[in-house]
Amino acid sequence: MAPPDRSDTPRDTGILEEAGIQSDSNMRHNAERLASWLEFLLHPEEHEYDRTVIYGTEFGGEGHKKEEPGPVAPSSSDQPGTVPSDAQLPFESVLEGYQISQFIHGMSAVASPVVESADNALAPGAAALSNIWWMGDKRVPSLVDQFQQLGWEGDASTVTFDFLLRLQTVTGQVHKLAEQLHDVIPKYAVVIKGVRHNLDEAAAGCVRAFEKKFAEKPATELSVDWGAVILAGIAAAAVTYMTAGTALILEAAITSAWSTAFTDAAGDLLKPSGGAVSGYWWRDLAHSYLRKQADILEDGKNEIDQLNRKVDGLIKYFNNDQDIQKFLADYGPRP
Structure with a gap:
């Protein structure tokens, strides 16, 4: 249900574009519905429905405020039915001080x-790490085995074989790092997806609460549940996806790899949960929703921080591994 004499789309959609919530966003529908209700509630001068009436100012006092379902006439006025604007007590929005943003x-x-x-920026990295994993797990050990079957002897053969053994050791270590990093990459994407879903569901819940508050005018606090997901245990979740790749990362391979990695990670990390927007006054409902919004963002930040700490630990492991650093010093690019 849209606000009276309005649609589910706000009159001014520019604020949504400015916020980056474009027309093709999965969040756009509920963002529009929420913005339309907020436009209505923030501008009681455009209608004769809910507003906060300021009582007592007609007698020179500072007045007190109370939510009302429509205009209120001064006590000295005897206007039946709809109160003319020149006979209304002062009023303001039930959400005075808030902004749609x-x-x-x-x-x-x-x-x-x-x-x-x-x-996206993460997909090529996931595909590249898959190739590194594959090289460390399959290709270099296979090269060492095949070299021993060549029957090549002499000093050059000895030097080459020593190099391959060192390479096998180093690629084995890098393989372990690549495997863990590969698990982490899609989880960043899943966190974003989960936060989006939660915020979209919370917005839908807020709209339903607004609709119920306006239509039913309940005498007690109302509560509107909304279904969402929680982001649980990202750092410990298992992502089983690993694939044999090729030395070249083709666009088709990236697409296939990312689709699988993202789906696997999402299945493990997004778990059903729920929440509620509750309160009696309009401001109660707004505060409840904004609290949920802040909690969702905080949960998402905490999950990202977990991932950042894991990546930081893996980088430190790489930098402190003596075999890797010695190999890079001996065979890496020269300045």
Whole structure:
């Protein structure tokens, strides 16, 4: 249900574009519905429905405020039915002081990154790490085995074989790092997806709460549940995807690899949960929603921090591994 005399689309969609919530975003529908209700609630001067009436100012006092379902006439007025504007007590929005941008702040924070399709910044890295894993697990050990069957003897053969043995040791260590890093990469994308889904569900829950509050005007606090997902145990979750690749990372391989990695990670990391937008006054409902928005963003940040710590640990392991660093010193690029 849209606000009276309005649609599910706000009159001004520019604020959504400015927030990066474009027309093709999965969050756009609920962002529009929420923004339309907020436009309505923030501008009671455009209608004769819910507003906060300021009582007592007609007698020179500072007045007190109370939510009302429509205009209120001064006590000295005897206007039946709809109160003319010149006979209304002063009023303001039931959400006075709030701005629409506060309610779509969370959506804006995660609206831009491309994560589900293969044309994102993480996908080539996942495919490259898959190739590194494959080289360390299959190709270099196979090369060492085949070299021993060549029957090549002499000093050059000895030097070459020593090099291959060192290479096998180093690629084995790098293989372990690549395997763990490969597990981490799609999890960044899944965190973004999960946060988006949660924020979208929370916005839908807020809209349902607004609709119920307006239509039913309940005498007690109302609560509207919304289904969502939680981001649970990302650092420990198992991503089983590993694939044999080729030395060349082709676009088709990246697409296939990312689709599998993302799907596997999402299956392990996104688990059903739920939440509620609750309260009695309009401001209660707004505060409840904004609290949920902040909690969702905080949960997402904590999950990203876990991943960052894991990556930082793997980088330190690489930098401190004596075999790897000695090999790079002996055979790496010269300045």
